[in-house]
Amino acid sequence: MGKVIAIANQKGGVGKTTTAVNVAASMAATRRKVLLIDLDPQGNATMGSGVDKFDVDATVYELLIEDKPVKDVIVSNTTGKYDLIAANGDVTAAEIKLMELFAREVRLRNALAPVRDYYDYIFIDCPPSLSQLTVNAMAAADSVLVPMQCEYYALEGLTALMDTIQKLASVVNPALKIEGVLRTMYDPRNRLANDVSEQLKRHFGSQVYRTVIPRNVRLAEAPSFGTPAMYYEKSSTGAKAYLALAGEILRRGKEQQAQAAS
Numbered sequence: 001m002g003k004v005i006a007i008a009n010q011k012g013g014v015g016k017t018t019t020a021v022n023v024a025a026s027m028a029a030t031r032r033k034v035l036l037i038d039l040d041p042q043g044n045a046t047m048g049s050g051v052d053k054f055d056v057d058a059t060v061y062e063l064l065i066e067d068k069p070v071k072d073v074i075v076s077n078t079t080g081k082y083d084l085i086a087a088n089g090d091v092t093a094a095e096i097k098l099m100e101l102f103a104r105e106v107r108l109r110n111a112l113a114p115v116r117d118y119y120d121y122i123f124i125d126c127p128p129s130l131s132q133l134t135v136n137a138m139a140a141a142d143s144v145l146v147p148m149q150c151e152y153y154a155l156e157g158l159t160a161l162m163d164t165i166q167k168l169a170s171v172v173n174p175a176l177k178i179e180g181v182l183r184t185m186y187d188p189r190n191r192l193a194n195d196v197s198e199q200l201k202r203h204f205g206s207q208v209y210r211t212v213i214p215r216n217v218r219l220a221e222a223p224s225f226g227t228p229a230m231y232y233e234k235s236s237t238g239a240k241a242y243l244a245l246a247g248e249i250l251r252r253g254k255e256q257q258a259q260a261a262s
């Protein structure tokens with residue numbers, strides 16, 4: 001059965017989009033069928049997948065607001081070998097239009113139903129806010145992956161975010177789980193980052209991924225070439241880290257399945 005993972009953190013610039021694009025490509029490279037949904041009007045995940053956001057036939061707007069069937073909004077010629085539902089500035093309007101619609105929190109969940117089991121993994125790149133779009137992602141997802149930078153106030157922000165996710169989930173999706181907390185842009189030479197990382201592990205235990213995403217310039221450069229890092233420089237530490245993360249997500253998935261079966 002397919003798994004839907006929302007990549008969310010209300011803070012901007014923590015590595016949500018970088019994680020979405022690179023984990024989708026890494027997962028697709030393991031021969032899983034993967035769909036990436038760009039839910040951010042900035043369209044960075046779309047561009048980073050080699051798809052011109054100004055030249056797409058349909059976006060998540062048509063899916064959420066105009067009831068266009070999901071098969072008609074999927075783009076399949078991405079550089080990362082996964083399928084994509086694109087976003088661009090039009091999606092800003094979806095935010096407002098959603099307010100007028102019936103069952104507005106579950107529009108994405110309902111729209112994805114026909115393809116949910118076709119894909120092994122569906123990743124959702126959330127905008128940096130707790131907007132109606134993010135609520136739709138939380139309602140559609142099985143779990144949330146939270147990327148974070150190990151900075152001074154990170155732990156406080158994370159505790160608040162977890163609270164919000166829990167509250168939101170209790171209303172729109174009681175089965176929602178925390179998939180994991182991912183340390184991004186990590187610099188092991190930075191003492192503060194190490195301290196925060198230790199606190200994080202104490203606080204969130206096994207929810208923190210073992211895989212750490214290092215600060216790596218190739219990860220920052222790859223989007224300007226419209227490609228995930230593994231097809232830009234496969235041997236880069238960034239590309240390798242996201243491949244390792246995909247492996248860890250797969251292992252956790254198997255463990256969870258085994259637990260559920262026993």
Ligand code: ADP
Nearest residue numbers: 012013014015016017018185214215216219220
């Ligand atoms: P978000 O989607 O949370 O706003 P992004 O993924 O867009 O965050 O990342 C913010 C900026 O940091 C981007 O310019 C991106 O290229 C860069 N970046 C993200 N992760 C890394 C990393 N591990 N190493 C270096 N730069 C990174």
Ligand code: MG
Nearest residue numbers: 016017040044
């Ligand atoms: Mg982003």
